[in-house]
Amino acid sequence: MQLAHLNWRQAQEKLADPNTVVVIPVGSTEQHGPIGPLGTDWLIPQWITAEMEKRTDILVTPVIPFGVATHHTSFAGTIDMGLETMIDIMRGVFQNLAKHGARRFIVVNGHGGNDPAIEKAGLELARETGALITLLDWWGIAPELNKIWTTGHGDAQEVSAIMHIKPELIDIASCPETTVNDLSDKLHFTHLSSVKFGDAHIKLVRDIKKGIPMGGFGGIDSQKANAEWGKDMMQAVVDYFVAFTEEFRRLPLDK
Numbered sequence: 001m002q003l004a005h006l007n008w009r010q011a012q013e014k015l016a017d018p019n020t021v022v023v024i025p026v027g028s029t030e031q032h033g034p035i036g037p038l039g040t041d042w043l044i045p046q047w048i049t050a051e052m053e054k055r056t057d058i059l060v061t062p063v064i065p066f067g068v069a070t071h072h073t074s075f076a077g078t079i080d081m082g083l084e085t086m087i088d089i090m091r092g093v094f095q096n097l098a099k100h101g102a103r104r105f106i107v108v109n110g111h112g113g114n115d116p117a118i119e120k121a122g123l124e125l126a127r128e129t130g131a132l133i134t135l136l137d138w139w140g141i142a143p144e145l146n147k148i149w150t151t152g153h154g155d156a157q158e159v160s161a162i163m164h165i166k167p168e169l170i171d172i173a174s175c176p177e178t179t180v181n182d183l184s185d186k187l188h189f190t191h192l193s194s195v196k197f198g199d200a201h202i203k204l205v206r207d208i209k210k211g212i213p214m215g216g217f218g219g220i221d222s223q224k225a226n227a228e229w230g231k232d233m234m235q236a237v238v239d240y241f242v243a244f245t246e247e248f249r250r251l252p253l254d255k
């Protein structure tokens with residue numbers, strides 16, 4: 001069930017039921033490497049939640065297409081809300097739905113930069129109302145379901161997902177090589193904002209475009225993306241999220 005398709009009287013009835021599971025898809029509009037679309041982080045949660053809705057009784061809010069993308073603003077098309085604004089956005093969504101009774105929230109998130117904002121606004125709500133809030137970061141869960149679905153940013157994992165859900169957006173033949181400007185002979189990038197020095201990783205606070213000029217990095221190169229990977233991975237993620245939703249629906253509320 002889509003919140004956007006209900007009238008307010010229908011929404012009032014649905015939200016007043018403490019067993020209603022509200023699902024919030026959230027992402028970001030930001031660079032996703034040389035061939036990944038800017039909407040990758042919200043297109044995927046929107047697709048996942050639409051598939052969940054076919055298989056289990058949930059109330060899905062409109063997708064939140066913007067997030068915390070401060071590291072990516074040197075790349076054209078990125079729209080960054082900043083951390084404080086994103087906390088306000090999440091707080092607004094949680095609080096306005098909870099005001100009418102909602103107490104079970106699943107956030108299906110496509111972007112790691114949003115985690116602190118979702119956790120802060122969610123913890124406030126949990127303390128005020130006893131609501132249960134959970135955060136499903138699909139890209140991090142996928143490699144736990146199958147370790148070959150390794151994760152990075154704007155890399156083969158995300159591009160493969162888009163090749164399955166919106167194949168017309170990917171032209172794999174046009175994908176250039178990833179280039180990396182390592183800091184030195186001893187400091188090699190292992191993720192957008194981290195380098196390896198000896199046996200350990202160091203976090204780097206700097207514009208990522210200087211180190212990773214194409215933007216996509218961290219997992220397997222985008223050139224190796226394929227639709228079959230995307231299909232298998234997205235199906236497994238949806239199966240897992242649906243099973244989790246059934247368990248989540250039965251949990252006792254905190255008060």
Ligand SMILES: [Zn+2]
Pocket residue numbers: 032040041110111153154158
């Ligand atoms: Zn992403």
